Amino acid sequence: MKYKYVIIGNSIAAVGAVEAIRRNVKDGRIAIISNEKYHVYLRPLISYLLMGKTDENKMKYRDENFYSRNQCELKLNKTATMIDPDKKMVILDDGSDVSYEKLLVCTGSSPVIPPIPGLDKVKYKFAFTTLDDAKALGNVLKENIKVLIIGAGLIGLKCAEGISCCKDVEIISVDLSPKILSSILDDESSEIIRKHLEKNNIKFCLGHRIKEFKDNTAFLDDNSKIRFDVLIMAAGVRPNISLIKDIGGKTNKGIIIDERCQTSVPDIYAVGDCCESLDVSSGESKLMALLPNAYMQGECAGMNMSGADYVFDRAVPMNSISLFGKHIMTAGTYSGQVYYESNGKNYKSLFYSNNKLNGFILIENIEKAGIYVSLIREKNTA
């Protein structure tokens, strides 16, 4: 089948691209290839689905007619296995092929499965990044259950919150790092959130590694053991870069793209969690798996694929997360001098140098935090 535009992946970045293409041009068929079976849905909402705060219908990112209105053909439950950049063709796992004029790779990331002996024998184990993960987990949750979560990062803790609505559930999170949310919080803010979570009956075993699983018991590096019924693997994610790497396109931890979201392979663009992007707050190329970035990069790629000239160079790492009613916002880079306020519950650190803001961590008192983000961004792009 021949298409003007082919998009591998059917999440936020794909929607950004489709909407940009259609804003630009009305003609040219779009094919979207997805290895899932769903209408585009919001991954960050899967923990809210467990809590019953949303449902599958509300999780749809766009209305039912999104694809037909935008002349998109959906190829669901199909995995792109290879790109042939010479023939400008994508090969699917059912043996069929789809040819493109412009290709967008937004394949996202996959959960890291830690190489722990005995893990393969654990019966009830789940990752927590897709709707299918959440549904499968939801099916085994019941009263009086013990859940062990590997990882005390964003995914693990949102999962813990989602599960905590079960009656008499016991949740323990194990992490190699001595602190929780170590990728976005400093020591004191991490401590505040840990205490808050402990008050909400989440237990932690930090600074430890699981050596081995035997049946439903995890053995730790200090020879202690944790018995569990259900295991959640939330030890981070890895970008899905193989389609580009296999054809010699530039990759590092993620796919390398320029500020027009183009890869090093002609007519192939890549955006979203599978890519590295330039963090304007630090000037470094890094993985920034953030939903707002995914949309805006998708939009940028879509514009360029359909003939416009568009640049996205304003990515700043930023996170807004709430856990058991406490709101945390972070952005930018934690370097320079610090302006600091804390009362042990609410917390504010502003990091700055030469009178310009580099980054911040806020717990509660999050009003108008967007002004801070804007200051970080403008400082570096003005």
Place this chain on the structure above:
Amino acid sequence: MKRVYVNEKWCLGCHLCEYYCAFASTNKIDMAYALKGIKINPRIRLEEADNISFAVSCRHCSEPLCVKGCITGALTKNDSVIMIDKEKCIGCFTCILSCPYGAVTISEDGVIQKCELCINTQERTHQCVRGCPNGAIVFEERGE
């Protein structure tokens, strides 16, 4: 595109716009009755320091970072107005983190609220503009 603009030169810092805004969303007939004894939570907020004051509300940006960053699809832009679907919002506040104007705030029910140009109120006209006693708030085209 027409927008609500505030001329800080004429702003008296009287906060009446905030009261009119809070009143508009109650859909009640009498302002005194509607707001008596409650702490208002308006969608327009006065910023003031030293001798300068001005009110800030949603700019309905042409490149709306709040809409593009919304993780639930609750924020959309229809006919130049950025609207919030409170049923879809789960209160993650990514929009608060995204808005460069600080114009998105938290509502009483834990989701977000923002200026929707009074299009869902019974008056259907901009109550902050109507209520400003000094003509400092206007709704006009400035050709940006």
